[in-house]
Structures are given as C-alpha cells and as structure tokens.
Amino acid sequence: MSGNQGFQSKRAVLESRSIAKSSCIYGSSQIGRNSIIDPFVIIGYPIRVKTKNFTEKNMELPLENSYDKISNGSIIGKNNHIRPFTIIYENSQLENDVETGTNVVIRENCQIGLGSIIGSGTILDSGVSIGKRARIQSSNFIPPKIILGDNIFLGPGVRFANDPYPVSKELTTTIVEDNVIIGIGAIILAGITIKERAVIAAGSVVTKDVPSEHVMMGTPARRVMSREEYDTKQKMYESSFSD
Ligand SMILES: CC(C)(COP(=O)(O)OP(=O)(O)OC[C@H]1O[C@@H](n2cnc3c(N)ncnc32)[C@H](O)[C@@H]1OP(=O)(O)O)[C@@H](O)C(=O)NCCC(=O)NCCS
Numbered sequence: 001m002s003g004n005q006g007f008q009s010k011r012a013v014l015e016s017r018s019i020a021k022s023s024c025i026y027g028s029s030q031i032g033r034n035s036i037i038d039p040f041v042i043i044g045y046p047i048r049v050k051t052k053n054f055t056e057k058n059m060e061l062p063l064e065n066s067y068d069k070i071s072n073g074s075i076i077g078k079n080n081h082i083r084p085f086t087i088i089y090e091n092s093q094l095e096n097d098v099e100t101g102t103n104v105v106i107r108e109n110c111q112i113g114l115g116s117i118i119g120s121g122t123i124l125d126s127g128v129s130i131g132k133r134a135r136i137q138s139s140n141f142i143p144p145k146i147i148l149g150d151n152i153f154l155g156p157g158v159r160f161a162n163d164p165y166p167v168s169k170e171l172t173t174t175i176v177e178d179n180v181i182i183g184i185g186a187i188i189l190a191g192i193t194i195k196e197r198a199v200i201a202a203g204s205v206v207t208k209d210v211p212s213e214h215v216m217m218g219t220p221a222r223r224v225m226s227r228e229e230y231d232t233k234q235k236m237y238e239s240s241f242s243d
Helices: 063-070 227-239
Strands: 042-045 087-089 146-148 174-176 214-217 222-226
Touching (some): 222 227
16 A cells, blocks of 8 residues: 555564544554554654665655565564654654544653653654653654663653753763652753652752652752651542542
8 A cells, every 4th residue: 555545564563453544554564463553653664874865766656565665664563552753763662552632742662661652742862761650741852872671651741851051971870760750840950860669749840869759849859758758648638528
C-alpha cells in the first residue's frame, strides 16, 4: 500500500488485526497481538541522519518505499493502543499493555515498560527509558538521558533539563526512581536524581538531588513534609468523598 492509503512494510511482523489502513509501518517493525494501531500513526519512522541527504534523484519514490528501505522498524508489544498521530521513530520498543494519547512523539532508541501510559502531546526524545506502569500525563517533554523508573507519575507539562550550561557539548543524566510523583509544571534541572517515593509539588524547580520519601515544594524546591504525611493527606482527601 502507498500514498494516502498508508503503508505496511513487507518486512514487518504484524500479529494484530487492528491496524488502521492510514497508518504507516516501516522496516522490520513488530506489532503484537491485540494491539490497536489507530489511523495516522507512523511506526518505524527513520532517524534524521538517514533522511537528511535524501533528494528526489536518489530516493525511491513514493517516499514510503524509501523510508521503508532504510528503517529498522520498532517493536510494539501486545495489547498496546497507539492513538492517532502518534509517531514512533525506529529502534524503539514498547512492551505489552502500553497506551499513547494522540499526538505523541517517541523518538529512536526509547524503551517503554509494561503497562505505561504516555499522555497526549508528549514528546520522548531519543534514548529515553521509562519503567513499568508509568503514568505520564499530557504535554510532557522528556529529553535524551532521562531515565524514569517504575510506577512514576508525571503531571501535565513537566520539564526536564539535560544541559546545565546550554549550549554545551555534554548532556547530563537525570534519574527518577520508582514510585516518584512529580506535580504539574515542575522543572527538573540537569543531572538530578530523584530518589524512590519522593514527591515534587506542582510548579517546583528542583535544583538538587532529592532524597527518598521527601516531599519538595517551591523554587528552589525544599522539603515540606515526608511521603508518609503526603500519603495521609491523600487518604484524608479521598475519604472526604466517600459516604
Ligand atoms: C505538594 C502538595 C500536595 C501540597 O499540598 P498541601 O500540603 O495540601 O498544601 P496546602 O494547600 O496545605 O498549602 C500549604 C502552603 O503551601 C503553599 N503551597 C501549596 N502548594 C504549593 C506549591 N505547589 N508551590 C508553592 N506553594 C504551595 C500554600 O499556598 C500554603 O501556603 P501558606 O501556608 O503560606 O498559606 C501540592 O502542592 C501539590 O503539588 N499537589 C500536586 C498537584 C498536581 O500537580 N496534580 C497533578 C495532576 S493535575
């Protein structure tokens, strides 16, 4: 298939029957059983270094054939739901039960763990790693060298820096350990480790490593309570709604 009918590579292994005709699946991509690939999704989009010297003269037209030829594809596990206008570059891997919202960009060499949800409008830059059951809400930008653990929650619009003095030649790694909660609009500066079960309040600017179980708030973020106190507040809040 080609043109506005979408494209399915002959090299792709498609175990799912729910693949929209308008989607483009390039290279030796794999789509596991029961995965839904919605209309206008692209999987296995080739990386920039491969396409930047393309010209009409050296390309095999239609364009989809050229992209297919150079793409290594990406791996989508079972029971995924990839929503419209999601673009997954080549060499990425989504484990089983992953969901994306609409307009999600997942660049090359990303790893997304079992049961994770990536909210609409989120951009995962190249090489981002996300653990299991992560909940990443809408409009997040996660640059290269960010490692997110299991069961993490990112509210909408969290921003991670990876360059302490832009534009430098060296990008730093930021690690968010398991069970961390980061509130809406928080900014995490470069090279930070946020340890297990820490909480970052909405709008905070995190400038230093955060110890486990700490709840941090403000600019610069400072400890305001323990995770235990936070969990107690959360339970009280929830119980105020039950009869
Ligand atoms: C961390 C958090 C839970 C603290 O809540 P809390 O303990 O109930 O805080 P309170 O409302 O009792 O406020 C305590 C004080 O901190 C201030 N405060 C509360 N949240 C703040 C924040 N994010 N940044 C700066 N100050 C904050 C309050 O104004 C208040 O100040 P005051 O004592 O001078 O009046 C809350 O700030 C937060 O970030 N929640 C996450 C919301 C979110 O991101 N949701 C994502 C899905 S939409």
